[in-house]
Every structure is written in C-alpha cells, then in structure tokens.
Amino acid sequence: MAKELKIITDDLNFYYGEKQALFNISIELPAKEVTALIGPSGCGKSTFLRVLNRMNDIIDGTRSTGVVTIDGEDITGKDIDLVALRKRVGMVFQKSNPFPKSIFENIAYGPKIHGMTDKEELSALVEKSLTQAALWDEVKDRLGDKALNLSGGQQQRLCIARALAVEPEILLMDEPASALDPKATTRIENLIGELKGEYTIIIVTHNMQQAARVSDNTAFFYEGRLIEFGLTKGIFTKPANKRTEDYVTGRFG
C-alpha cells in the first residue's frame, strides 16, 4: 500500500553564509507517522527540521536551493506566507520555552494572533490542547498560574499544547525530551504515540532508544548528508550502510 506523503524534498541544499550545512537532501516523509532524524551533533538534522517551517530565515545570510513541498506546495519561495506556513507546521524546541505569562495565556497566544477573540471558543481550545498534551488534569485548577512555575516536564508538555492550539498538520520536535528526567521523557514519548494518528511528526533526537521506541521511520544524517532513510525497524536491525550501523550501535556519535 502506497503511503500518503506529506513532505517531499528534492535535492535540497542549505547554506549558512558560505558554509554549506545540507547537501542534496531528497527525502519523502509520510503523513501521520513519526519520523525520527538521528545523527551526531552538527550533522544537519536540526537545520533540516528548521527548513520545514523556515525558522532558519531569522538567521541573516542563510539560503537554500532545491525543492521542499508540503502537500505538493513548494515552501522555499521568497514570497511564501510564513504566517500560514508556520500555522500548519508547529514546532517544539529542545529547551522548553513557555512565555513568562499564565498557563492560559501561553496556550491562547497562538489562536489569538490568528484572530480568535471569542472567550468561550478560546477556553474550549485551551482545554482541548492541554488535554491532547496530557496536561489538562494537572493544571485545570490553576490556569491563571505562571507557566514558569510548572516542572520541566510539564513546561515541555505546555509547549506541545501551545503548538497544538494553532491546529497544525505537522509537528516538528527538536530533541523535545533531552533536558528532561526519564519519567518526564516517558510521558513525552507516550504523548508522541498518541498524537501521531492525527499529526505528521518529525522528531530530532540524540537518543537511539528513543528513536527506536517512538518512530515509524528513521533518517540518518551525517555531515550534512542523508545517509539512510527507511522504516525504523530496518534501520535499527539491518541498516544498509556501514556508517548507519556504526552509529545506531553506538560505535561513534
């Protein structure tokens, strides 16, 4: 059965000024599955992630060549509506970064800037997002509290809820659990499992076990190149490439 493809890149190159960070990346990411991006530090996996919502644009002097499409639409053009793109493609960062405001304000911020003003509608969306992020029960009685008073794991789930509140189709996660303790990490991983039926999730991780546990597909990056891409099962049991094997078995990285 042919999978529905969400994101397709063709011969993508990416540059920070003179320095090339991605080389000829061609990859097809299926919809509503979890794809893990793995590879040693500086291999380009985070850069690749940030190409997908054009977050690299905020750095002066970056540019890309090649094609990146989401649902068949090229997103690399100069005149692309970044607001609309980033509404479709949400992002969760490595270090949880709630705004220094209340829990409610954190979640409601996205919908508000996209034009939602009705209080009841906002409240309903806040509840829905927090529920999706498995945080509602813990915070429902104190939505007015400062988000920064939550624990690290709760803050990261809050950031996931915040991203979900603008109702994206794709969720980019940049090492979302790397700063968390094992228990909080497990909760995030379970959450990813629950979300994948509804969202296309791309996750960057340094943790091999995590990639193996949460993802359906795995892409191995090395020195800016896509070395191998396939079903996670395959990558971890019988990788085709020697370097992939060395990396996933912990021989370097």
Added chain:
Amino acid sequence: MKKLFTERVGIFFMRATTYLVVAVIGWILLDIIIKGIPGLSWEFLSTAPRRSGAEGGILPAIVGTVYLLLGTLIIALPLGIASAIYLSEYAQQGRFTNYVKRGIITLAGVPSIVFGLFGLGLFVIYLNFGASILSGSLTLACMTLPTIIVASEEALKAVPRSFREASLALGATKWETIKYNVLPYSVPGMITGSILAIGRAAGETAPILLTVAAFYLPRLPSSVYDQVMVLPYHLYILATQHPEAALIRDKQYGTALVLLLIVLGFNLIAVLYRRRFRKKYQWN
C-alpha cells in the same frame, strides 16, 4: 607566605579606595543635607525669589526643572525606544549598523556644552523656538537619547531568543512577536535606564544655559515657548554671580538640596518601577 602577603595588601588597597570614594560622596551629601535643611521651608519651596534670589523661594526654578525633565522624557523616550527596536530587531546586523551603534555610543560621551551649542544653533536660532522650554527639552533630549538608546538595546537583548522563536514558530509576525513577547519584558529596563539618564540631565547646566535658562525670572511659565529658571543654573548664579553670595549660604544649600532630592526622586521612581515589573515578568 609572600603571595598571601601581596594578596592582603592588594585587598587592603582596594577596600581603602572603595571606602575613600564612599566617604567623599557621603561627605558631599551630608554637607548639603546638614547645611541645606535650615534653608528649607514651605516659603522657600512655594514662593518666587525676591531681590535676585537673596530672599524668597525657588518655586519658578523647581517648576522650570520639572517641566524641562517632563519635556525631555516625552520627546526622548519614544524616539529612543523606537530607534533601539529598529537597531536591535530590524536592522540587518552588518558593518553599517555597527557604525551607527558605535556612533551612538560616542555621542553619549560628547560634552554637554557641545549639545548646548547645537541646541542654540538649531532650536533657538534656526528653528526660531527662542530660549524656551521647548528648545531646552529638545536639547536635553538630544543629549540623553544616546544613553536611552543604548539602555533600551540592552533591555531588548536581555529577552531570551527562545521567546522570539516560540512566538515566530506559532505563526506570529515579527511585529506581533515584538509587541507581545519582547517589549512587555523589556519595557521595564528601558524605562529604568531612561529615567536614570534623564535624572542625570536634570543636573546639567551647560545645555540649558544656552537654550532655556533665565537668569532671573520670578514667575511661572505659561507656555512651552517661555523661558524658565532652572535649579542648576539658579544655584550657579546664587553661588558665584550674586553680589551677596557670601551672605546667602542658606539659599545656596537649600537649592542644592532640592536639586539633589529631585534627582534622587527620579532614581527612586526608576528603582521602584523596575522592582514592580520584575515581579510581574520574571523568567530567570
């Protein structure tokens, strides 16, 4: 042993210089407070001077100083904050922006008499505002702008990049991001820095001497085109130009104390304001 001894001597000298500085400032303050308090009275604060300031109070100079500071604040704050936002958030960071920033820092060190002459040439004469509150405020605004811009830039830089990224990633535009998730956290720092800069301008004599200060004008101003008396200049006159200078120490010290209290009052407002906002938006 020898190392330890050297260290002790070093620390001793550093401590001694610190105490010395504090002692000098304390001495000046105490001197002004002790000798100024006898000169303070309700009459001194609420009436106009008589006989060139040898009798009566300093109300017109207090009012003039406060008007001038408010004028400076109203002009310099929006301009300074707007420039800082542009420089740190929008301007492409490159050689040109760097030159502009360095130029601004250099301007902060330009002697105040130069600003005074600039104000005299541009506002008083060329734009024909005359010696007036308007000219004086504009001149002081030019003088304080560099400090306000630098302080505001620092305040903007202190906002973590992660807030901006989070906001942009949610599909906010750059301006929405700045408006909702950068400015609210940096405004306290901007205001504090600006108030401190303007408080310092309150004591300046050279710029206002050329653009607004009246030698002796014992009435209150009625418009921004009026000249006014101002405390620093009034103090200068009482202390050095007045025929009875040696006989009116109480007026001189009283004026100095009032000027000091106004400046300290400004600084106190800045500190309290910052403390209030720190509590509201604390992130580290």
